[in-house]
Amino acid sequence: MDDLYRDxxxxxxxxxxxxxxxxxxxxxxxxANPLCGDRITMMLGIxxxxxxxxxxxxRGCAISQASASLLTDxxxxxxxxxxxxxxxxxxxxxxxxxxxxxxxxxxxxxxDTLEHAxxxxxxxxxxxxxx
Amino acid sequence: xxxxxEQPGVGAPHGGTPLDPHAIRAEFPIFRTTVHGxxxxxxxxxxxxxxxxxxxxxxxxxxxxxxANVHRGIYEIGERATEAYxxxxxxIARFINAPDVHEVVFTRNATEAINLxxxxxxRRTIGQSxxxxxxxxxxxxNLVPWQLLVQEKDGDLEFIPITxxxxxxxxxxxxxxxxxxxxxxxxxxSNTLGTINPVREMVDRAHAAGALVxxxxxxxxxxxxVDVQALGADFYVFSGHKMLAPPGSGALWARRExxxxxxxxxxxxxxxxxxxxxxxxxxxxPWKFEAGTPDAAAAIGFGAAAEYLMALxxxxxxxxxxxxxxxxxxxxxxxxxxxxxxxxxxxxRGGVVSFNVPNVxxxxxxxxxxxxxxxxxxxxxxxxxxxxxxxxxxTCRASFNVYSTxxxxxxxxxxLREVVRIFGD
Ligand SMILES: Cc1ncc(COP(=O)(O)O)c(C=O)c1O
Numbered sequence: 001m002d003d004l005y006r007d008x009x010x011x012x013x014x015x016x017x018x019x020x021x022x023x024x025x026x027x028x029x030x031x032a033n034p035l036c037g038d039r040i041t042m043m044l045g046i047x048x049x050x051x052x053x054x055x056x057x058x059r060g061c062a063i064s065q066a067s068a069s070l071l072t073d074x075x076x077x078x079x080x081x082x083x084x085x086x087x088x089x090x091x092x093x094x095x096x097x098x099x100x101x102x103x104x105x106x107x108x109x110x111x112d113t114l115e116h117a118x119x120x121x122x123x124x125x126x127x128x129x130x131x
Numbered sequence: 132x133x134x135x136x137e138q139p140g141v142g143a144p145h146g147g148t149p150l151d152p153h154a155i156r157a158e159f160p161i162f163r164t165t166v167h168g169x170x171x172x173x174x175x176x177x178x179x180x181x182x183x184x185x186x187x188x189x190x191x192x193x194x195x196x197x198x199a200n201v202h203r204g205i206y207e208i209g210e211r212a213t214e215a216y217x218x219x220x221x222x223i224a225r226f227i228n229a230p231d232v233h234e235v236v237f238t239r240n241a242t243e244a245i246n247l248x249x250x251x252x253x254r255r256t257i258g259q260s261x262x263x264x265x266x267x268x269x270x271x272x273n274l275v276p277w278q279l280l281v282q283e284k285d286g287d288l289e290f291i292p293i294t295x296x297x298x299x300x301x302x303x304x305x306x307x308x309x310x311x312x313x314x315x316x317x318x319x320x321s322n323t324l325g326t327i328n329p330v331r332e333m334v335d336r337a338h339a340a341g342a343l344v345x346x347x348x349x350x351x352x353x354x355x356x357v358d359v360q361a362l363g364a365d366f367y368v369f370s371g372h373k374m375l376a377p378p379g380s381g382a383l384w385a386r387r388e389x390x391x392x393x394x395x396x397x398x399x400x401x402x403x404x405x406x407x408x409x410x411x412x413x414x415x416x417p418w419k420f421e422a423g424t425p426d427a428a429a430a431i432g433f434g435a436a437a438e439y440l441m442a443l444x445x446x447x448x449x450x451x452x453x454x455x456x457x458x459x460x461x462x463x464x465x466x467x468x469x470x471x472x473x474x475x476x477x478x479x480r481g482g483v484v485s486f487n488v489p490n491v492x493x494x495x496x497x498x499x500x501x502x503x504x505x506x507x508x509x510x511x512x513x514x515x516x517x518x519x520x521x522x523x524x525x526t527c528r529a530s531f532n533v534y535s536t537x538x539x540x541x542x543x544x545x546x547l548r549e550v551v552r553i554f555g556d
Contacts, residue, residue: 004498005495005499005553005554010553010554034515035510035511036492036494036509036510036524036525037492037510037511037518037523037524037525038492038524039524059524060492060524061492061493061494061495062491062492062495062554063494063495103494103498106494
């Protein structure tokens with residue numbers, strides 16, 4: 001019955017990919033949804049225009065944490081230019097589940113945090129959300 | 132015109148017998164609604180309550196039969212509206228046993244009532260280094276207005292800490308009172324832990340130390356009998372929407388001499404006696420604090436809700452909810468021992484049960500329960516400092532009202548079993 005809590009979402013929540021601290025990140029950003037208590041710290045290791053390494057830590061709901069897990073898998077090894085072009089829809093496609101408006105903030109926390117980390121590295125994200 | 136005493140569906144007071152929540156529930160049309168194809172199981176009454184037919188009829192009756200501005204029209208329906216509006220003041224005064232109806236000031240909600248006190252009494256009274264004592268369990272509504280006030284006046288805030296069971300540390304309270312605070316402000320019933328605080332004892336100690344006391348009754352009036360005289364309070368505030376009335380209704384009660392000495396809050400029509408181009412004279416209390424056209428329909432619903440609860444009998448409401456809380460705590464502990472429950476035992480608790488499912492975020496719990504038509508609150512419930520104190524990002528909260536039944540709790544337990552099944556490793 002649960003479209004939201006598909007097995008792969010729960011699997012990413014229980015055993016998130018790329019979870020952990022980078023030794024030498026070139027950019028780090030901590031994002032939070034204070035209203036729900038979701039937190040994600042995103043660390044990037046950008047070398048030669050490529051996201052060579054990525055790690056995150058955080059706590060929060062299954063949607064926010066699974067989203068960070070899926071997103072970090074997606075961007076690892078990709079050119080920063082391509083990563084900067086990711087859209088809200090790209091993230092929702094990665095999640096592959098129907099997200100209600102009330103949970104959109106949870107789903108998008110990882111992308112928001114990534115964009116802030118990119119901005120710290122001097123890359124302007126396409127969504128222009130980071131400021 | 133006694134709109135507030137027209138009580139379709141309530142009838143005579145039910146005597147000393149226990150409430151029949153199933154009969155009461157039948158008087159709340161919303162429970163005919165289905166959610167995801169299932170009957171609504173509403174366990175978020177601490178957030179806002181559902182409304183009985185009597186309240187809906189009172190509001191509707193105003194709009195359909197005598198919609199007019201209050202205190203204005205020299206014509207039949209205008210007078211009828213004014214009479215009904217002022218009759219609500221009398222109902223509310225009886226509901227909290229206020230000695231004088233003119234001590235009841237209508238506000239939009241508890242938040243506005245607290246701000247009213249902070250902006251009028253507070254700005255007049257609080258000076259540099261003056262202390263206000265609050266508690267760690269306050270709703271943001273009884274915290275942030277005082278933060279603004281002490282920032283402006285260079286005063287100080289002090290906080291009564293809580294024990295791990297969610298009781299106030301009265302030993303520390305005594306120490307804080309040695310600072311000779313001007314005001315002690317605290318909630319009668321915690322909206323997150325359910326703790327019923329020992330108000331009378333705390334008021335007596337505050338008065339002995341020379342402080343006035345504001346009681347936040349937002350979570351008390353729906354659940355326990357309230358008698359402002361017996362409590363000994365100086366200010367008492369509450370919202371209508373949590374006690375079966377429409378949003379936009381609420382009240383401040385304060386002793387007459389306090390209200391009379393306080394400057395006005397908002398300025399405009401209704402709150403004045405005489406207006407000249409460069410000066411005005413204020414109206415008598417309570418109208419001095421009621422500037423502008425009020426939400427008369429909400430107020431009339433407020434009166435109907437107070438009458439409805441008084442007809443049920445607040446002692447019986449309290450007994451019913453005590454039974455539910457005890458049942459909820461026992462059942463959750465027995466059926467789902469892995470849950471973490473917060474707050475004191477049932478005897479010291481009003482209306483709410485907060486908990487966490489290990490390794491599952493409250494939002495996920497709430498989302499899965501929603502599939503079963505079960506509405507609970509997930510988050511910090513406007514008590515962020517309390518959650519910080521408990522070292523929690525968020526909690527799940529199930530809360531009750533007169534229409535809640537043991538069946539609701541059984542449904543919650545079934546829903547939580549499904550949460551555990553989905554998230555279980
Ligand atoms: C204890 C307490 N105080 C104050 C409030 C504020 O009520 P309102 O938003 O109706 O002003 C609430 C509402 O949640 C509450 O639970």
